[in-house]
Amino acid sequence: xxxxxxxxxxxxxxxxxxxxxxxxxxxxxxxxxxxxxxxxxxxxxxxxxxxxxxxxxxxxxxxxxxxxxxxxxxxxxxxxxxxxxxxxxxxxxxxxxxxxxxxx
Amino acid sequence: xxxxxxxxxxxxxxxxxxxxxxxxxxxxxxxxxxxxxxxxxxxxxxxxxxxxxxxxxxxxxxxxxxxxxxxxxxxxxxxxxxxxxxxxxxxxxxxxxxxxxxxx
Numbered sequence: 345x346x347x348x349x350x351x352x353x354x355x356x357x358x359x360x361x362x363x364x365x366x367x368x369x370x371x372x373x374x375x376x377x378x379x380x381x382x383x384x385x386x387x388x389x390x391x392x393x394x395x396x397x398x399x400x401x402x403x404x405x406x407x408x409x410x411x412x413x414x415x416x417x418x419x420x421x422x423x424x425x426x427x428x429x430x431x432x433x434x435x436x437x438x439x440x441x442x443x444x445x446x447x448x
Numbered sequence: 449x450x451x452x453x454x455x456x457x458x459x460x461x462x463x464x465x466x467x468x469x470x471x472x473x474x475x476x477x478x479x480x481x482x483x484x485x486x487x488x489x490x491x492x493x494x495x496x497x498x499x500x501x502x503x504x505x506x507x508x509x510x511x512x513x514x515x516x517x518x519x520x521x522x523x524x525x526x527x528x529x530x531x532x533x534x535x536x537x538x539x540x541x542x543x544x545x546x547x548x549x550x551x552x
Contacts, residue, residue, distance in 0.1 A: 346502045348466050348540055358464060358544055360507060362452050362497055393466055395499040398450045401507060403464060429552075436452055436551035440462055440544035447466075447540035448533075 349391025351405050354442045356390055357412055361402040363435035372431045379424050386415050405442070412439060453495025455509050458546045460494055461516055465506040467539035476535045483528050490519050509546070516543060
C-alpha cells in the first residue's frame with residue numbers, strides 16, 4: 345500500500361526516479377518489492393511514494409546526501425541497477441534538496 | 449500525453465505535488481488540464497510529469513524559486529488552489545532544488 349510520505353520538517357532530500365518500462369515483467373515486480381523493502385531499512389530513509397500510468401514516478405526521501413550515496417552503493421541495489429535496461433526503456437534520477445513543504 | 453521531462457543541466461527546481469483524491473470528479477479533470485496548459489506558458493517552466501494510482505504524484509520543473517513563486521500567485525492558479533478541498537483528501541507540496549541528474 346502506497347500512502348503519502350510523512351516526512352520531517354525540511355531540509356531533507358528527495359530522489360525523483362522517473363521511468364518508462366520495457367514490455368513484460370522480466371522479474372521487475374519481485375525486484376521492485378525487494379528493493380523497496382531493503383530501502384526502508386537503510387539509515388536515513390524517510391519515506392517512499394510511487395505511481396505509474398504512462399510514465400512511472402517514484403520518490404524516495406532521505407535525511408542526507410550521504411544516506412542517498414550509501415543506498416546507491418548498497419550491494420543488492422547495485423545488482424538491481426545493473427539490470428536497469430531489462431526493465432526500463434528510459435529513466436532519469438534527480439537528486440534534490442527539499443527546501444519547503446506545505447499542504448494538508 | 450505525459451512523457452519524461454527533458455530538463456536542462458542542474459541546478460534547477462522541482463515542485464513535487466503528492467495527493468489523494470476525494471470521490472468523484474467535481475470538475476477536477478477540466479481544471480487540471482487548464483492549469484497544466486497555463487503552467488506550460490509561464491516564464492521559467494521547464495517540464496511536467498504526472499502519474500496516479502493509489503496516490504497521485506505530479507512533478508513540475510522550474511528555472512528558479514522566483515518562477516515557482518510567480519506561478520503560485522497566478523490568478524487562475526489561485527482560483528484552483530482555493531478549491532483544493534473539493535478535489536483532494538490531502539496533499540503535500542515539496543519545493544526542491546535539483547542538484548544532480550543522471551539516467552538514459
